[in-house]
Amino acid sequence: KRYTIRHDSLGYFCWNKHVRKKFVARFSVEMIAKEERQLEFWLSMWAKWSTGHHGMPPEEECLELFNYFRQEDLDTVDEFISQLISLFKLETSCGAFDELPNKVHLRQLSWFMAGLITLCDWIGSSADFFPLNSSEIPLDEYWKLTCKQADVAVNTVGIIPANVATSNSLLTLFPQYVSTATPLQSYCDRIEIPDAPQLWILEDVTGAGKTEAALTLAGRMMSKCLGQGCFIALPSMATSNAMYDRMGKVYSKLFKPGEKPSLLLAHGSRHLSEKFQKSFLDLDTEKLTDNGEKKLSSAVQCSRWLADSSKKALLADVGVGTVDQVLLGILPARHQSLRLLGLKNKILIVDEVHSYDPYMNRLLENCLEFHAAAGGSAILLSATLSQEMRERLCNAYRNGLGCNSLEPLCSNQYPLVTMIPAEMRAIEDEVETRSSVKRSVAVEVIDQIGDVYTLIREETAKGRCICWIRNTVHDVRNGYSDLLAEGICKTDGLMMFHSRFALQDRLLIEEQVVQRFGSSSTVKERNGQVLIASQVVEQSLDLDFDIMISDLAPIDLLIQRAGRLQRHERKESRDAPTLYLYGPTPNQEPKKDWYESVFPKACYVYPDISNLWRTQQLLLQKGCISMPEDARCLIEGVYGEEAIEVPEALRFSEEDYWGKEMSDRSMASFNGLILEKGFVRESSTHWDEETRIPTRLGDVQINFYLARIVNGKLEPFYKGGKFAWDQSKLKIREGLLKTLDLTQNAKKILENFRNETTFFHKSDLIVPVNKVADKWVARGYDKHGNEMVVEYDCRQGLTVERYQQDEE
Structure with missing residues (x-):
């Protein structure tokens, strides 16, 4: 008969009824x-994970x-069941169902079995290995x-683990x-390392070699x-790409000589990594014969088969990717059980643990708890971890x-x-730190924007190179225009760097930034150069500035920024290193708008004004950041139980942020799977094909593709190459x-283009732009119906602002 529900759920329905x-x-x-009753429960769980092979219970x-x-x-079903019982001799197998796992263990096991069934289904669906055969x-x-x-x-797809080296060490x-x-x-x-599951947290300053230690x-x-x-x-695609490059030089040493372990990169834009593409595209491939007896090169197929979906990334011997790839395993996302299966029997290493928000931290705690229950071990790395967060992560694992x-x-x-x-x-255990990374950075507070400009003028005249990190793209642009x-x-001595550039321009600017301000930059390249940037320079880039200016930001970010000085x-x-801190005038009794009056946009980026006030007060008191001596007292002085008491006018901010933090943690608990229930529909209320549970909270971001209409056809803004649309995103x-707001002709061209391609998601924006003077322009409307003007140029990036009619 024809059916209106999916065949996986229909299979369970047939089993159950x-x-x-x-x-x-x-x-x-x-x-x-x-x-x-125990047998019936066991078979019920078996049926659910077997018929959940399309990624959901x-x-x-x-x-x-x-x-x-x-x-x-x-009748056909009954006959098939009888043949299976006969084939596997179940009725003559002594005690076939005598020793069944208890319910708690079975529910935990069900997540991995569901992943295994999905894996088998994917491999078994390949016509390369199992050619179609219509004969009886x-x-x-x-x-x-x-x-x-x-x-x-x-053996071909590479899911058999490589043999681990018998003795690994720093040597x-x-x-x-x-x-x-x-x-x-x-x-x-x-x-000494125990013989049982364990959690390690390594806290040390930037440059202490935490990655190699881990x-x-x-x-x-x-x-x-x-x-x-x-x-x-890792926290971002950029840090993941950098780590992937580093791991390529060492990962094979974790395994025995002669083994061919797999290394995979896992994030949404990994296809743009040339090194990742070369890891499997440059190798020769062969096709199987019809009977499947001819082997492919395992190194080739391992990479190709595992690399065709990020859902398989954790199945590789060694994986590098964003933390989202792990968190998806404990959310009701399709094929999450495949991620949990890949994580089982792996050491989970999470870098930059301090950089995650309350929502992500709660998800990470859930992940650590499940990983521990499954016998897994983990290593967490941080330079600025609060005591409260350390306690929570440890308790989750315990x-x-x-x-x-x-x-x-x-x-x-x-x-x-x-x-x-x-x-x-x-x-x-307390450890020392490397003597070369022990240092003290003076902190000088500036409360007038004019004094910032004077500082930049004076220092560039001396040939110094400067970085000014601002907290919003809006402030980056304003500073750039004012300078x-x-x-x-x-123009040739000033660069702007933020997240609102098309990928091609962003990569080019990043390359220029590293050339001018990186460790290998020359005196001539650095002479009098100024970079004004957003938070994009805080991580992953190895930059070195003579002078560092920063807008007032949370203490942990300022410690990160000082690391680029x-x-x-x-x-x-x-001169001796000095961090110049621009912000509102220090005040023991500030008004409610103390921060907002200076940073009207940034107060939405960092809404906990009480912690910003604490940060400024602590740095004023100390006059410097001395690492590693000050690390704990600075972090705890802002985030800990002994934090400075905030003035009455700013307590609203502290209370609001505390409430939001609790709300975000509750949302993570609500969104996450109830893992102790096992792989069943009742483990979440969000099992739905269309539901997309986020791994991060905040404003929802959508893809924005710049395009041009050329000779009646829609083209990516940046043409050429295999990933032209990605480069224009x-x-x-x-x-x-x-x-x-398009002409009728442009609307028709865009509509036809979207009907002809499946590359884009329905939420993606494809925006044809036209050249007006020195910028590329388009118009449209926001969700409230306000008319908006879109402008793009390769030096300043994208702006989308409300249309302001010129006054006569």
Whole structure:
């Protein structure tokens, strides 16, 4: 019969209404009632994960059987079941169902089994391995044939883990660092590692070699059979790309000589990474013969098959990607069970833990709890982690281990290594830091914008290179325009860098920024150069400025920004490093609009004004940032229990932000799966094909594609190359531009184009622009119906602003 519900849910419906009772009755003749109920529960879970092979648990609707199945269909099902029982000799297998896992273990196991079934379904659907065969064949012969084909398929796609090296260490992984190892690296190389699941938190300053320390630790854990691989989760695509490049030089050393482990990059724009593309596209491929007996090169197919979907990324021996790839495993997203299966038996390494918001942190806690319950180990890295966050992450992992008592952590030292073992007390060890990264940066507060301009004028005249980090794109543009208008900088001595550039321009600007301000930049390239930028320069780029100016921002971000100030030793002499902090006038009794009056846009980016006030007060008191000595007191002085008391006028901000933080954490709990329920529909109210549960909160961003109409055809703004549309893309806030004001001809061209291609999501904006003077322009309307003007140029990026009619 024709059916209106998906065949996976229909399969479970057939099992539940027609097969289940017959099957249970057949195998429970000698069972007592309790054993029979246990068997029925086990089979019910088995049926759900088996019929959830399309990425979601089956629906459990109450339907009329004969509305979907004819009697002859049901007879065929019965015959097939009988043949399966005979094929696998279930009735003669002694105690086939005697030792079933308990319900708690079975529910946990169901997530991995659902992932395994999905994996088998994907491999089994490949015509390369299992060619279509329309001829009738007995089931036992078919089983023997497909077992041979399956053996070829499994070994070809690369899901069999590579053999781990018997002894990993700093010497085997990073021999070039052995003689100059940092204290943290030496600690991770020698500390005794228990034989049970464990969580490590490594806290040290930027430049202390945390990545190498974590990989050394992970390699040693893998050699003790605590993991078959690892996945490194990072906060952004840029940091993921940088880590992927670094891992390419070392990951194979984690495994035995002669092994061919896989390394995958996982994020939404990984196809734009040339190195990732070359990892599998440059290799030769072969096709299987019709009977599936001819093997492909495993290295080639491993990369190709695993690389064709980010959902498979965690199945690779070593993966690098955004933390979102891990968090999707504990959200009701399609095929999330495949991600959990990939994470099982892997060391999870999460970098920059301090950079995640309350919503993401709650999701990460859920992930750590489930990973611990599944016997997994994890390593977390941070330069500026608060004590409260450290405690929460440790407690989440301890909950997963089933610890009855959660003893509080007690050390407030820094740098610090924290270890949560399975059956012992927490270990908190203070470590030294590398002497070369110990330093003190003076802090000078500036409360007048004119003084900032004077500073830039004076320092550029001395040949210094300067970076001014602003908190919004709007402020970046204003600063850029003012510096040009006041004659402080010339066009060839001033650069602007923020997130509102098309990818091609952003990559070009990033390359120019690194050339002018990177570790290899020359005195001539740096002379009198000024970069005004948003937060895009805080992470992943190795930049070194003579002078650093920053708008007032949270303390952890200021510590990050100060790390870009005189980062490397240079031959030319430089004054002692000073961080110039621009913001509102320091005031012990500020007004409610203390911050907003100076930064009317940035107050929405950093809404907790109380913490900004604390940050300024702490830095005024200390007069400098000395690392590592000040790290703990600065972070706890703003975020900890002993934080400075804020004035009455700013308490509203503290209370509002606390309420939002609790709301965001509650939203994460609401959105996340109830993992203890197992792979069933009741594990979430959000199992829906159309529902997209976010891994991050905040304004929804949509893709914005710049386009041109040339000779009656729609083309990407930047032509040429395989990824021209990607190169013409950027992100904007959803609703900022809802509809376009186009001519009838342009509307028809755009409509025809969208009907002819499946590349774009329905929410994507494709915006044809026209050249007007020195800018590219379009018009449209926002979600409120306000007329908007779109302007783009390669030096200043994209603006989308309300149309202002000229006054006569």
